[in-house]
Amino acid sequence: MGRPLVVEADGGSRGNPGVAGYGALVRDPSTGRVLWEGAAPLGKASNNVAEYSGLIAGLRAAQRIDPAADIEAKMDSKLVVEQMSGRWKIKHEDMRRLALEARELAGLISRGGGSVSYTWIPREKNKDADALSNKGMDGRTIDRMVGEPEPEPESEPGAVGGPDPSAAELVDEIIDPAPGTAAPVPTAGQGTPTRVVLVRHGVTDFTTHARLDGRGGSDPSLNETGRAQARAAGAAVAHLLAGSSARVVTSSLVRAVQTGAAVGATIGVDAEQDADWDEQAFGDWDGASVHDLAREQAAELARMRSDAAYARPGGETHLELAERVLAAFERVVAAGGTTVVVCHRKPIMVVLAHVLGIPHDKIWRLAAAPGSLTALEVWPDGNVSVAFTNRT
Structure with a gap:
């Protein structure tokens, strides 16, 4: 317990x-x-x-x-x-x-x-x-x-509906400062950073029923709720970019491709595919209910979460997943500019764990809800700052 x-x-x-x-x-x-x-x-x-x-x-x-x-x-x-x-x-x-x-x-x-x-x-x-x-x-x-100092209010107390800057508005200032204002001083290095926005796909029927749907499995499409989440993610990305340009890259799985198409349509670009951003392959567990696994194969499920070298028959280890995802991430960073990557929960966890130095058995603490946005800046000296995570 x-x-x-x-x-x-x-x-x-x-x-x-x-x-x-x-x-x-x-x-x-x-x-x-x-x-x-x-x-x-x-x-x-x-x-x-x-x-x-x-x-x-x-x-x-x-x-x-x-x-x-x-x-x-x-x-x-x-x-x-x-x-x-x-x-x-x-x-x-x-x-x-x-x-x-x-x-x-x-x-x-x-x-x-x-x-x-x-x-x-x-x-x-x-x-x-x-x-x-x-x-x-x-x-x-x-x-x-509690124990940390409470931040000063961003707007006049009592000013109902006042201009409290949301997380998205704060990142607007990072992505594209208002005309006539100075760009923020980089905290991690000098020069122009590469911006990466990680978007998790919208839900499918597998998602809503807590069924595993990895690479090589059933590859379900977005359901009605997932399509709405994809449109909302597109609107959030457009707000975040505030008119600045960006590429859109998706995994090869249908739910990510469909979400990426919605995002790309909103900002006026065609999405590209890179299969290295695919979800982990779960092998013989693909399509299985996580609730059933927790009840019937609890030890194996616990091992999957704690042992990065463990794989189900026909599936991938976390280490294999991380190798291909981080290779894809390095390609995005090398391209420069701003790239929106539409992918899956585990690849998002892999990137965050990599840049924050989080060990495998702790990555489950990272949340990435369907349709959520996570933003990073990678500086020329190799330092990385995480602007925000799991924003819906």
């Missing part, structure tokens, strides 16, 4: 829909001590969208603290608790998308040896998360482990 953690989450909207924000915290249930707290503005959104966003932020933070944590998520939203517990249906498209993201995140935690449960609490017992969500609605962004 992992470490017991409690996530308290909330969200609100002044107008429903209106100026929205979320708040969340992670607490040690044995001591009551808050370990992490976060908040962020969401622009114009509904209460329920804000509440789901708070839950997702809290789960991500708990996973950062312990990827195998046993998490109890507490919320005063009966709707979110009942929907995430599977007792109520989800009809609204935005909520379905967020619920899918939360469920995938909970699935990652479960597959890592942890668990996630959901508990409704009355509003008066959720005051801390409510206070944080109001900070989000006020335009504040908070993401800190």
Whole structure:
């Protein structure tokens, strides 16, 4: 069993829909001590969208603290608790998308040896998360482990809907500074960096049913939700680039090709394919349910996660995957400029683990949701900075 953690989450909207924000915290249930707290503005959104966003932020933070944590998520939203517990249906498209993201995140935690449960609490017992969500609605962004200094607010406190810079807006300044402003001083080296944006494909029916779908397997297409995620990823990339040019490279697998086509259409370029960005080949496990594997072949699944030299019959080891992915990454870096790479969860994990020096048995702490963006800058002296990860 992992470490017991409690996530308290909330969200609100002044107008429903209106100026929205979320708040969340992670607490040690044995001591009551808050370990992490976060908040962020969401622009114009509904209460329920804000509440789901708070839950997702809290789960991500708990996973950062312990990827195998046993998490109890507490919320005063009966709707979110009942929907995430599977007792109520989800009809609204935005909520379905967020619920899918939360469920995938909970699935990652479960597959890592942890668990996630959901508990409704009355509003008066959720005051801390409510206070944080109001900070989000006020335009504040908070993401800190308790004990670290809280950053100064980016906008005037109380200026509802004020110009709080989002992560994407901050990266806009890195990618293409506004006319008349100085480019940011490189922190990792001098010269012009190569920018790499890693995009995970949208979901397929395999994704939603937690089935492995690697290189050499069934190669499923995007489903309706996945196509919507691909379009959203394209819009996010276009916003990030702010009119600057970029290449689009995809893996050879259908879901990445389809997502890359949506991204390329949005920024007006044709995507190229490089099969070295394909997902890991899972051999005889391709198409298998991860839940079934965790129940029936737990030892083998644990070995796959911990032993980089282990492969299923007909599949690849993590080392073999990393060799081809990093070769593809070096080709992208050598090309210079900005490249958007549309690929899969494991290749994204490989690149991040490589540039951050994360050992194989810890890479499962890296999240890459369907349709998410991760951005890196590689400087001429070889230093790398990670601008952000897992932005949806």
